[in-house]
Amino acid sequence: MPLDTSSAYPLALLRVDGRRWNDLRRLHAAVRTQAAADGSAYLEMGNTKVMCTVTGPSEENKRRTAASTATGNTGGAGGGAGAGGAEVAVEIVVGGFSSVDRKRRGRGDKRIHELQTTLSKALAAALHTHLYPRSTIALSLHVLSQDGSLLAALLNASTLALVDAGIPMSDLPVACTAGLTSAASAADDPLVDLNAQEEQELPFLTLATLGDTDRVMVLVLETRVQAARLKDMVDLAADACKSVHKSLREVVRRRGEHMVEEGAVEKGASMAMDMDIDV
Amino acid sequence: MPREAEPSLNERAFVVQALQEGLRIDGRALDQFRELDLKFGDQYGVADLTLGKTRIFAKVSAEVTTPYTDRPFDGIFTITTELSPMASPSFEVNRPTETEIMLSRLLEKTVRRSNALDTESLCLVSGQKCWSIRVDLHVLSHDGNLIDASCLAVVAALRHFRKPDTSIEGETLTIYTPAEREPVPLSWLHSPLCVTFSFFGEEADIVVMDANLLEEQLRVTSFTISFNKHGEICQGAKLGGTTVEAMTLIKCANDALDKVKELTTWLDLKLVEDSKRRDKGGLMAELSAENER
Numbered sequence A: 001m002p003l004d005t006s007s008a009y010p011l012a013l014l015r016v017d018g019r020r021w022n023d024l025r026r027l028h029a030a031v032r033t034q035a036a037a038d039g040s041a042y043l044e045m046g047n048t049k050v051m052c053t054v055t056g057p058s059e060e061n062k063r064r065t066a067a068s069t070a071t072g073n074t075g076g077a078g079g080g081a082g083a084g085g086a087e088v089a090v091e092i093v094v095g096g097f098s099s100v101d102r103k104r105r106g107r108g109d110k111r112i113h114e115l116q117t118t119l120s121k122a123l124a125a126a127l128h129t130h131l132y133p134r135s136t137i138a139l140s141l142h143v144l145s146q147d148g149s150l151l152a153a154l155l156n157a158s159t160l161a162l163v164d165a166g167i168p169m170s171d172l173p174v175a176c177t178a179g180l181t182s183a184a185s186a187a188d189d190p191l192v193d194l195n196a197q198e199e200q201e202l203p204f205l206t207l208a209t210l211g212d213t214d215r216v217m218v219l220v221l222e223t224r225v226q227a228a229r230l231k232d233m234v235d236l237a238a239d240a241c242k243s244v245h246k247s248l249r250e251v252v253r254r255r256g257e258h259m260v261e262e263g264a265v266e267k268g269a270s271m272a273m274d275m276d277i278d279v
Numbered sequence B: 001m002p003r004e005a006e007p008s009l010n011e012r013a014f015v016v017q018a019l020q021e022g023l024r025i026d027g028r029a030l031d032q033f034r035e036l037d038l039k040f041g042d043q044y045g046v047a048d049l050t051l052g053k054t055r056i057f058a059k060v061s062a063e064v065t066t067p068y069t070d071r072p073f074d075g076i077f078t079i080t081t082e083l084s085p086m087a088s089p090s091f092e093v094n095r096p097t098e099t100e101i102m103l104s105r106l107l108e109k110t111v112r113r114s115n116a117l118d119t120e121s122l123c124l125v126s127g128q129k130c131w132s133i134r135v136d137l138h139v140l141s142h143d144g145n146l147i148d149a150s151c152l153a154v155v156a157a158l159r160h161f162r163k164p165d166t167s168i169e170g171e172t173l174t175i176y177t178p179a180e181r182e183p184v185p186l187s188w189l190h191s192p193l194c195v196t197f198s199f200f201g202e203e204a205d206i207v208v209m210d211a212n213l214l215e216e217q218l219r220v221t222s223f224t225i226s227f228n229k230h231g232e233i234c235q236g237a238k239l240g241g242t243t244v245e246a247m248t249l250i251k252c253a254n255d256a257l258d259k260v261k262e263l264t265t266w267l268d269l270k271l272v273e274d275s276k277r278r279d280k281g282g283l284m285a286e287l288s289a290e291n292e293r
Helices: A062-066 A110-126 A150-165 A196-201 A227-262 A270-278 B009-020 B098-112 B146-160 B213-218 B246-278
Strands: A027-031 A039-045 A048-059 A087-094 A135-145 A173-180 A190-192 A204-210 A215-221 B036-040 B046-051 B054-065 B076-083 B123-125 B129-141 B166-169 B172-175 B193-200 B206-209 B221-227 B232-238
Touching: A027 A150, A027 A227, A039 A150, A048 A150, A087 A110, A110 A135, A110 A150, A110 A173, A110 A215, A110 B098, A135 A150, A150 A173, A150 A204, A150 A215, A150 A227, A173 A196, A173 A215, A173 A227, A190 A227, A204 A227, A215 A227, A215 B246, A227 B232, A227 B246, B009 B193, B009 B206, B009 B213, B036 B146, B036 B246, B046 B146, B054 B146, B076 B098, B098 B146, B098 B221, B098 B232, B123 B166, B129 B146, B146 B193, B146 B221, B146 B246, B193 B213, B193 B246, B206 B246, B221 B246, B232 B246
Parallel strands: A087 A135, B076 B129
Antiparallel strands: A027 A039, A039 A048, A048 A135, A173 A190, A173 A204, A204 A215, A215 B232, B036 B046, B046 B054, B054 B129, B123 B129, B166 B172, B193 B206, B193 B221, B221 B232
């Protein structure tokens, strides 16, 4: 089923919200938004708005494990959350006000559960969890507004919050979506960073890469699409991830500069040094 | 909750090193499935699938109910999975484990969201009566690769299933017993099947199909992709874990398509065999209410 405005698409080459095929939506992010948390971030990808707080690494929380929140296995060979490395516990709360139709999602929602598990497993592989044996890194994500690319926004927000919490990672995990304008025709164009309206109509995938490499952390495709088009979509999403990576790095760098100005860290102190080198 | 027994360090090192040399402990090739067997029950819609030591039982049932108010023209189609302690001591009743949630989500995405079953054909009287098709999936024995095996069992059971024939005259809906009219098959659009790849090694460059339980415990990440034989991807999921080169995933997708074609042919053959077994004396063609349309 084509989009309402798809008749306009071949003429103006524009999408429903006026973007070109390879335009990302405005990505706005802020780090350290909650003073009480060990790390926190707020991220907007267009009208998708997500907040993330990180607590930890703290001593392993028995109650949390029992409460069947998504528990990620450690990245490497560690197995359980024991001596192998820290456990990454992710909890996602989707606000009832976040989408157009007010819907209450129970705790048992499998879709949310799947998102939690995905995030937890992806982050556990990117973080150096082996530095924190027998401990828990708890992420709490709040979805304030939904307008497509939810998983991507959640992952990007978690990345920033984890950077703020100062948990070592091999590179910034970043995510973005890519789709196709129509599944049937051969001359379909790929799109990046879909909004909710496009997500409902078009086949799309969410891809997460580690930094600006081509190494895929997460690939989620939930709609029917011709096999031959997979490569195009993956390529485009990987490119989009690179621009997201650039934006996130900019956010982290600005935060670092701000900390130096504030006098929270001295320039030349180990933390600022790391930032100069890494970021 | 009893934890799943973890493989010992020796076992871990042995299996991974063997894989690096291109060998699997059960002697299979890296892209070889274990022995598949499928038995249909006496009733329609009962499938019992074994893949090596993994055994899955799927049963389809149908009943007439009222449709959801927001979808008056659609029937109801649900897949329920149950991993009982019979399959592995780490499974508990009434407390879904992560494995169970991921399995039911994957089946949901593969079979339901890809519109393999035409739910509109289940509507009898719009807004009032529709068929509710329910697939109950029981894992009888768990030796890895539950996803591929379950998907195959669900698709086999649904394609084998026949629902009672109905007719509507004016306001009255008549449901015929199998004795009165031969039951009719579901309106099945395409057969999506899953293939799961397991990755090993630091760089996740060793790719293995149909991992058994031990290999599943040791893998660094996995990638499940669903195809139908027309070459459409119905679903793809790499949910976290060690990063994999994008090109490797694309290559996996191509391999999966070949495998799915092979599995589809095998499944078609099994279904034909079963219908021959049931069709004693060639009466089926006469009894069937279907025409050539």
